[in-house]
Amino acid sequence: MRQKRATWVTAGVCAVLVGALIAFAFERPARQGESAATEAEDSHGDAAEEHGAGTDAGAEAQPTLSGEVVDGLRVVQVAARQFELEPSPPQEAKVPRTSDQQRGGVQCPGSQGDAR
Amino acid sequence: MMTNGPSLRRGASRGNLLAADRVQDGPAWGALLVALYLALALLPLGLAYALEPATEDPFLVEVGKGAGLLGFALLALQVALSARLRVVDAPFGLDVVMRFHRGMAIFAGALLLSHPFLLAAGGEGWEIFGLGAGWQVNLGKLALALLVLVILGALLSGKLGVQYQLWRRAHRAAVLVVAGGFVHGLAIGPDLEHPGMKAYWWLLLGMVVVIFTFRNVYVPLWGRRCFRVAGVEQETHDTFTVRLEPEDGRPLPHRPGQFMWLKLQRPGRSSEEHPFTISSSPTREPPLTATIKKSGDFTNTIDQTRPGDTAGIEGPYGRFSFLHQEPASFVFIAGGVGITPILSMLEYLQDTGDERPVVLIYGNKAEGDIIRREELDGLPGNVRVVHVLSHPDAAWTGPSGYVTKDVIRQHAGEMLEAAHVYVCGPPVMMGMLIRGLRELGVPDARIIYERFAV
Numbered sequence: 001m002r003q004k005r006a007t008w009v010t011a012g013v014c015a016v017l018v019g020a021l022i023a024f025a026f027e028r029p030a031r032q033g034e035s036a037a038t039e040a041e042d043s044h045g046d047a048a049e050e051h052g053a054g055t056d057a058g059a060e061a062q063p064t065l066s067g068e069v070v071d072g073l074r075v076v077q078v079a080a081r082q083f084e085l086e087p088s089p090p091q092e093a094k095v096p097r098t099s100d101q102q103r104g105g106v107q108c109p110g111s112q113g114d115a116r
Numbered sequence: 117m118m119t120n121g122p123s124l125r126r127g128a129s130r131g132n133l134l135a136a137d138r139v140q141d142g143p144a145w146g147a148l149l150v151a152l153y154l155a156l157a158l159l160p161l162g163l164a165y166a167l168e169p170a171t172e173d174p175f176l177v178e179v180g181k182g183a184g185l186l187g188f189a190l191l192a193l194q195v196a197l198s199a200r201l202r203v204v205d206a207p208f209g210l211d212v213v214m215r216f217h218r219g220m221a222i223f224a225g226a227l228l229l230s231h232p233f234l235l236a237a238g239g240e241g242w243e244i245f246g247l248g249a250g251w252q253v254n255l256g257k258l259a260l261a262l263l264v265l266v267i268l269g270a271l272l273s274g275k276l277g278v279q280y281q282l283w284r285r286a287h288r289a290a291v292l293v294v295a296g297g298f299v300h301g302l303a304i305g306p307d308l309e310h311p312g313m314k315a316y317w318w319l320l321l322g323m324v325v326v327i328f329t330f331r332n333v334y335v336p337l338w339g340r341r342c343f344r345v346a347g348v349e350q351e352t353h354d355t356f357t358v359r360l361e362p363e364d365g366r367p368l369p370h371r372p373g374q375f376m377w378l379k380l381q382r383p384g385r386s387s388e389e390h391p392f393t394i395s396s397s398p399t400r401e402p403p404l405t406a407t408i409k410k411s412g413d414f415t416n417t418i419d420q421t422r423p424g425d426t427a428g429i430e431g432p433y434g435r436f437s438f439l440h441q442e443p444a445s446f447v448f449i450a451g452g453v454g455i456t457p458i459l460s461m462l463e464y465l466q467d468t469g470d471e472r473p474v475v476l477i478y479g480n481k482a483e484g485d486i487i488r489r490e491e492l493d494g495l496p497g498n499v500r501v502v503h504v505l506s507h508p509d510a511a512w513t514g515p516s517g518y519v520t521k522d523v524i525r526q527h528a529g530e531m532l533e534a535a536h537v538y539v540c541g542p543p544v545m546m547g548m549l550i551r552g553l554r555e556l557g558v559p560d561a562r563i564i565y566e567r568f569a570v
Binding site for chain 1 (some may be wrong): 153154157158159164165168170171172173174175176178179181182183186190208209211212215216219220223227347435451560561563564565567
């Protein structure tokens with residue numbers, strides 16, 4: 001009786017552990033896929049918003065790098081909008097951005113490397 | 117744990133013997149231990165997931181990484197299972213713990229063996245099997261090779277006829293596998309870069325070090341009770357009973373039917389530790405007795421044990437005792453020296469005035485092999501003893517042949533409806549009789565036996 005029960009307990013413990021291992025291995029890449037997709041959506045939204053802002057400002061988002069290189073750094077001037085309860089007309093402010101920031105935030109919206 | 121005291125002397129009741137270690141003895145304690153085992157085994161996967169819920173690695177690589185983490189945790193827990201901890205033995209019995217240990221060793225070995233193959237197949241590349249893969253990877257492979265040897269050695273040592281003591285020493289090499297796996301994981305495991313996982317890894321190593329040190333340093337030096345040989349009596353041509361007196365005067369608290377690890381210190385002879393059944397009843401101790409048959413390198417010298425020799429005793433262990441059940445009646449079936457735990461139980465029944473019906477079916481080769489025949493034949497009226505001889509001489513008028521289910525049906529058939537059946541003897545005989553008892557309709561819950569592969 002005890003020996004038989006021991007065999008069942010051993011088999012049960014192994015089954016639980018295998019189940020947990022498979023769930024673990026299945027879940028982690030799936031979560032990565034989810035977060036990557038979420039990041040892509042967020043970035044796409046940002047890009048669309050950026051595109052809209054550009055239109056409002058009378059400028060189009062360019063697929064090529066914009067701005068000009070100053071001392072080895074690409075300086076891009078982008079428009080930042082300020083919202084209040086009653087959206088006020090967009091006020092343009094010149095914010096200098098480096099090429100690194102541009103690569104991460106504007107030109108490569110779905111980059112998985114930045115999603116982590 | 118059981119406590120020492122006068123309650124274990126003559127007249128001890130079932131309640132007294134069980135009360136002292138009731139908590140560790142019960143099924144709730146057993147369930148708690150299984151839950152703790154599962155929690156500790158699953159903790160690395162849970163931690164790895166909690167600390168990094170998403171990775172870029174494909175499914176196969178994640179299975180491979182998880183197999184490594186889980187396999188190492190199981191390997192570390194193996195040390196706890198094999199340490200003969202009495203809190204672990206109490207609810208299950210050491211034979212069951214060792215059975216679990218064996219099963220989990222094979223499972224952990226399979227997980228760890230699959231670990232590099234899954235990583236390679238998942239995209240890490242087959243070059244990890246080459247020697248140029250880096251010392252961290254090579255250390256892991258070395259540990260894995262040692263693990264395979266340890267597992268194969270444990271599974272095949274009996275068939276290959278390896279000496280028990282040699283096998284035990286070689287089996288301790290498994291701790292090197294844990295050490296190798298620990299360094300390998302810490303050096304190269306991506307999940308172990310997180311401080312939380314590192315802490316768990318160190319916790320596992322700490323547990324292994326503490327338990328290994330307890331088993332291999334503390335117990336040999338301070339963990340055994342000191343007894344002195346009071347006498348050695350010859351029972352049959354090849355069986356001897358060693359009487360042991362405690363040096364501190366306190367009897368060893370045990371249940372009838374339990375066993376102990378005995379290490380005799382005899383001048384001019386190497387001292388070895390071996391498990392032996394306690395053949396005396398706690399109601400008659402001291403002295404405590406071990407009845408030992410010459411059947412191996414160590415036991416062949418048992419008759420050279422002298423009064424005054426010292427003995428270290430660790431125990432008691434095991435659950436082969438009717439005190440764990442509530443039998444309406446008893447059928448004891450023994451073969452040869454397998455009578456020893458039953459002698460202890462019969463003495464206990466007699467000393468406590470227990471009058472429940474008992475049938476003892478005792479198989480031997482010849483009349484000269486019957487251990488303590490006079491004592492058995494002088495038992496009270498509620499005990500019926502049936503001697504069965506496989507090679508009787510011409511003068512024998514009793515049952516002859518082997519103890520089979522037909523013999524059981526003939527001599528104890530009327531009791532099988534309600535009796536608990538206790539079986540102890542050579543493995544082949546036990547296997548045959550357990551099958552036979554099932555065929556006779558005795559449910560597993562009423563067939564009591566211990567089967568060792570330690």
